[in-house]
Amino acid sequence: MSDDHDDSAIAAQVRDLEAVLEEKGLLDPRELDQVLEAFAAKSSPANGFRVVARAWTDDGFRTRLLDDANEALPELGLSMGGGLQPQVLHVVENTADVHNVVVCTLCSCYPLSLLGPSPTWYKSPAYRSKVVSHPREVLEQFGLTLPESTRIEVWDANAESRYMVLPRRPDGTQELTEAELAGLVTRNGLIGTAAV
Amino acid sequence: MPRTNDVGGLDGFGPVVEELDEPPFHHDWEAHVMAMNRALIGQKVYNLDEFRDAVERTMSHESSYYENWFRAIRTLLKEKGVV
Numbered sequence: 001m002s003d004d005h006d007d008s009a010i011a012a013q014v015r016d017l018e019a020v021l022e023e024k025g026l027l028d029p030r031e032l033d034q035v036l037e038a039f040a041a042k043s044s045p046a047n048g049f050r051v052v053a054r055a056w057t058d059d060g061f062r063t064r065l066l067d068d069a070n071e072a073l074p075e076l077g078l079s080m081g082g083g084l085q086p087q088v089l090h091v092v093e094n095t096a097d098v099h100n101v102v103v104c105t106l107c108s109c110y111p112l113s114l115l116g117p118s119p120t121w122y123k124s125p126a127y128r129s130k131v132v133s134h135p136r137e138v139l140e141q142f143g144l145t146l147p148e149s150t151r152i153e154v155w156d157a158n159a160e161s162r163y164m165v166l167p168r169r170p171d172g173t174q175e176l177t178e179a180e181l182a183g184l185v186t187r188n189g190l191i192g193t194a195a196v
Numbered sequence: 197m198p199r200t201n202d203v204g205g206l207d208g209f210g211p212v213v214e215e216l217d218e219p220p221f222h223h224d225w226e227a228h229v230m231a232m233n234r235a236l237i238g239q240k241v242y243n244l245d246e247f248r249d250a251v252e253r254t255m256s257h258e259s260s261y262y263e264n265w266f267r268a269i270r271t272l273l274k275e276k277g278v279v
Binding site for chain 2: 105
């Protein structure tokens with residue numbers, strides 16, 4: 001992380017470039033707020049939590065989601081559109097034998113609309129380099145220790161394809177409503193660095 | 197030869213550090229860089245693939261994520277004769 005001095009320097013450089021681009025008519029000062037509002041409105045992990053809760057309570061939806069997530073999302077009023085380019089979403093399901101985890105080794109590809117803004121660790125070279133070679137070790141750093149018998153599958157996202165993990169429904173949650181189930185899910189659970 | 201950004205399977209980047217309750221942006225200028233990039237792509241000054249390529253060929257692991265974005269934007273604007 002940069003220190004305060006570096007940040008004030010780069011902040012000034014960003015302002016200077018904005019001024020030049022505004023002068024050239026390439027940037028509208030009002031656009032910043034609009035872009036940020038749209039970004040915040042469209043990107044929330046609550047969307048991913050809803051998808052998981054529906055999949056846990058509706059087997060038909062779960063099957064459609066795993067088969068073609070882009071086709072299934074509109075059932076919840078969600079979509080993978082709205083970004084800078086269309087993306088294919090693959091939902092990968094955790095089972096008693098398999099645990100899935102998602103990475104983008106080349107950069108930071110991530111289903112923003114379902115998971116919200118990505119955390120710095122997801123974009124860090126430490127995570128991106130290591131989770132493909134030592135996934136078990138990385139998951140332990142997140143406090144997730146899996147039985148030796150569990151196979152770990154690592155999914156590498158790219159410009160056209162995004163992944164989301166469907167965690168296993170916790171035991172003893174039969175009585176919970178769909179909304180209550182959504183409340184159990186975490187952002188890291190959707191990436192695969194947490195169990196749920 | 198793989199580019200600098202292609203880190204899958206490499207060693208030496210240390211442990212994964214998780215920041216709890218992390219905000220979407222740590223500094224105001226980072227939000228400005230993100231919005232500037234969307235605006236420039238929207239204005240067709242460059243496209244998303246060109247931006248990705250620019251990040252990949254100019255990035256440094258010493259720089260933060262949005263510092264790398266800003267370097268890529270400046271590189272593209274210079275190469276395209278915009279500034």
